Amino acid sequence: MGRPAKKERTLEQTTDLLRAIDDARELIYGACFKLIRAQDIIVDEKDTLYRLQVAVQVLRNYAEQDLTQIK
Numbered sequence: 251m252g253r254p255a256k257k258e259r260t261l262e263q264t265t266d267l268l269r270a271i272d273d274a275r276e277l278i279y280g281a282c283f284k285l286i287r288a289q290d291i292i293v294d295e296k297d298t299l300y301r302l303q304v305a306v307q308v309l310r311n312y313a314e315q316d317l318t319q320i321k
Contacts, residue, residue: 278313282306 259267285306289299 275313278309282309285309 285302289302
């Protein structure tokens with residue numbers, strides 16, 4: 251049950267894949283930035299702040315792992 255063999259890609263497919271990865275990374279980090287900005291608004295609500303911090307870290311970890319596997 252390992253990873254399937256790596257498929258050969260055309261230059262166009264590779265370019266499209268890299269563009270999609272960059273777009274996904276931009277969206278994920280954009281979402282993280284918005285969560286961080288939301289933290290500034292609700293600083294007095296420590297429990298909510300902690301949950302937002304955890305969500306940001308989980309998103310960052312997931313994005314890095316997932317995008318690394320795609321490459």
